[in-house]
Amino acid sequence: MKDIIKNSLDKSLTYFEYRKVVTDLLSEGKSTGNSQSEDLLHYSNLNETRMNRLEKTIVITPENVERLKLLKKKYLWLVISEGWCGDAAQLLPIMHKMEVLSDNIDFKIVLRDENEALMNQFLTNGGKSIPKLIILDADTLEVLSDWGPRPKEAFDLVKNYKEKHGILDETIKTELQMWYLHDKGLSAQNELLEMMRLIDIQE
Structure with missing residues (x-):
């Protein structure tokens, strides 16, 4: 696993890259x-x-800014993504803003199709769903946790629709984007920071 991660990190990009x-x-x-x-x-x-807009409008709440400052250890956030992925467009600007606010988070992105070996280690119900965030110890590259492809409420929205209709069509894609619009990035912030809090305690 560590060799796969190192391989992918060699091809990784910063948010702006x-x-x-x-x-x-x-x-x-x-x-x-x-x-x-x-x-x-x-x-x-x-x-x-969408990303151009979110970079201007997404706000990390004051409470979550404080939670970011409480992190004690150094972490590497490695995200598997692609430019066509709607969930990634909603979530990457949030992760980027969180990285900017924390001295303890380094944020890198790799493309899914160029990193198949890595993607295969982090499947969701057997599928290559993205974005997938892998939390690594910055020093050892040990995998501490992973998150994605979307916040739980949005994940359940898609899951329930697929169970009911058997497909994921334009209707659910529109519903999902509306969910993101109303949520304003709060669910992702809260889930990620709760996960980081639990990791930081254990480390």
């Missing part, structure tokens, strides 16, 4: 990933607009 890779590909009419399609390009363009 990731943004640039996605933007540069879009200027060529391409999305990230091994597959190219009109749909993936459409979603990538939507996400570009």
